[in-house]
Amino acid sequence: MADVVLGSQWGDEGKGKLVDVLCEDIDVCARCQGGNNAGHTIIVKGVKFDFHMLPSGLVNPKCKNLIGSGVVIHLPSFFEELEAIENKGLDCTGRLFVSSRAHLVFGFHQRTDKLKEAELHETKKSIGTTGKGIGPTYSTKASRSGIRVHHLVSDEPDSWKEFETRLSRLIETRKKRYGHFDCDLESELAKYKVLREKIKPFVVDSIEFMHDAIKDKKKILVEGANALMLDIDFGTYPYVTSSNTGIGGVLTGLGIPPKAINNIYGVVKAYTTRVGEGPFPTEQLNEDGEKLQTIGCEYGVTTGRKRRCGWLDLVVLKYSTLINGYTSLNITKLDVLDTFKEIKIGVSYTYQGKKVTTFPEDLHALGKVDVEYVTFPGWEEDITQIKNYEDLPANAKKYLEFIEEYVEVPIQWVGTGPGRESMLEKNI
Numbered sequence: 001m002a003d004v005v006l007g008s009q010w011g012d013e014g015k016g017k018l019v020d021v022l023c024e025d026i027d028v029c030a031r032c033q034g035g036n037n038a039g040h041t042i043i044v045k046g047v048k049f050d051f052h053m054l055p056s057g058l059v060n061p062k063c064k065n066l067i068g069s070g071v072v073i074h075l076p077s078f079f080e081e082l083e084a085i086e087n088k089g090l091d092c093t094g095r096l097f098v099s100s101r102a103h104l105v106f107g108f109h110q111r112t113d114k115l116k117e118a119e120l121h122e123t124k125k126s127i128g129t130t131g132k133g134i135g136p137t138y139s140t141k142a143s144r145s146g147i148r149v150h151h152l153v154s155d156e157p158d159s160w161k162e163f164e165t166r167l168s169r170l171i172e173t174r175k176k177r178y179g180h181f182d183c184d185l186e187s188e189l190a191k192y193k194v195l196r197e198k199i200k201p202f203v204v205d206s207i208e209f210m211h212d213a214i215k216d217k218k219k220i221l222v223e224g225a226n227a228l229m230l231d232i233d234f235g236t237y238p239y240v241t242s243s244n245t246g247i248g249g250v251l252t253g254l255g256i257p258p259k260a261i262n263n264i265y266g267v268v269k270a271y272t273t274r275v276g277e278g279p280f281p282t283e284q285l286n287e288d289g290e291k292l293q294t295i296g297c298e299y300g301v302t303t304g305r306k307r308r309c310g311w312l313d314l315v316v317l318k319y320s321t322l323i324n325g326y327t328s329l330n331i332t333k334l335d336v337l338d339t340f341k342e343i344k345i346g347v348s349y350t351y352q353g354k355k356v357t358t359f360p361e362d363l364h365a366l367g368k369v370d371v372e373y374v375t376f377p378g379w380e381e382d383i384t385q386i387k388n389y390e391d392l393p394a395n396a397k398k399y400l401e402f403i404e405e406y407v408e409v410p411i412q413w414v415g416t417g418p419g420r421e422s423m424l425e426k427n428i
Contacts (some may be wrong), residue, residue: 002030004250007227008266008320010236010274012300012307014332015038015267018413019056019223020267020420027218027425029057032253033070033243034136034225035105036077037130039300043419047088054081055223058092058373065092069101069206070243070253072137073149075195098199099206100150108171108183109133114411115178138242142337145170152192153200160196164175166190170415206256214260222250228320229274229381239278247324252317267327267407268317270334270399273307275300280312281364282346296336311373313346314406319359327428328406332415333398335384335422342372343399347406374402389426 003022007013019044023029036053043049044059051058053073055065067073078098086092110133117131120190140146151159171183213220224247229235234246247264251257271292271385274280283289289309292298298307321327338345349356349369360366379393386392392400392414402412410428 001214001217002222002250002256002260002340003265004247004261005265005267006224006246006250006326006331007230008268008324008326009227009313010229010280011227011397012039012273012275012298013124013227013267013269013328014415015419016042016051016056017255017332017415017418018265018267018330019221020024020044020059021413021423022221023057023063025219026057026060026221027064028054028064028066028069028210028213028220029060029426030066030220030222030254031071031225032222033245033249033297035072035134036074036081036411037132037134037241038225040416049088049090051085052081054085054096057221057223058085058090058096059168061095062092063095064140065096066101066204066254067096067098067210068210068254069099069281070249071099071245072103072134072141073098073254074105074133075192075199076327077105077132079195079198080191096202097204097209098149098202099209100148100203101181101206102149102154103137104145104149105133105137106147106167106170107133107172108181108386109136111183112136112178115181120306121388123170123262127302129334135242140170145173146321149199149203152196152237153203160193161428163192167192168171173268176213202338210254211291214256218412219283222254224250228315228324234323234368236278238363239276239363246320263327264325265330265412266317266321266324267330269310269332270315270337271296272313273298275305275307279306280310281315281349281369282313283308286311288340291340292336295339296333300342311344311346313371314402314403315346315349315356315359315371317403318407323407326407326409328410329403329414330413330415330423331411334396334414335382335416337378337399338382338384339380340378341380343376343378345376345399345402346371347374348372350405376402380383384422386416388423389414389424392424 019077040051231245292309379395
């Protein structure tokens, strides 16, 4: 059976830390969607590891790790990230695998990603993409013109010639759309001839890999990237990523059935942040927002961009819970609220004088909602040294209990600092 860790808001909730804690007792950690547009930071024994594409389970020396077929992979970035974490002491030999069905991100995908964003910027409708080529790669996947890992590594006769043809056709098609841009086909082919041999030892049939693990009753943890509010179907479209970031993406990205899923853990930041454009009902463009940003060190792991900050939005969390079916929650970065005299939680929206009963799909409406808040007294003390949930200040526990009651899902973990030791587990 597999347990799943999913982001419940707009990403950057701290999923990697929970994955790291859970990985101490698992056999397999798998990524199911997204690419190196995601970012997790994990601190182990004072050493900081930044994960973008690779599964966070690599911090556990006994854990095998899979990049599933729903992930899109930029091979140069794959090897750069692998080298970076190995240089910090992680031995990944024989523990990292890549699905043969995963699609490849090329340089032209990244270039056209930025060109498209520039076009949208001129009309003041930019998405706020990371420019990593993720969207264009999913576009070529959906149009059935993409290139998968097996196309690159196949030893079948004429397979390399087919790879050349596919890549050439893709580049020429994009030049017809965007005009001439820097992309030397011959140098790309030369680079991928080297990468072809380099990636081969990592490639597996991920369906066989996952179902063998399920059959052998291995403990499996699936690591979601991004978060539900960035889901291509259920997020604040079009200000979303290009994959299914919820529980549906776990099933399609790994090729496993619903009955293989056990627990679904929703990771929730104690306040709300988002990167890029799009409506953000509880955003605080004031001193409170700046304080959250400063104390929370709210800068993107992947882009370095400043994150927009606001109060916790339970309308978002309730909506996210309906879709993903969380069995328990991990509240992260509660310590960021330590110095606030008062703390607010958004509990409902009103649009044109009427209470909204669900999360609006129309962004014009979403941008005009009024948020109803419940105000809580802060605890105004340092909680970073607390080791047991029971020892949290009374006002902190009231804040957490309100969240549980509203979304009707128990809180199982509370993050009180950046390190893996700063995670309180509560009996549920």
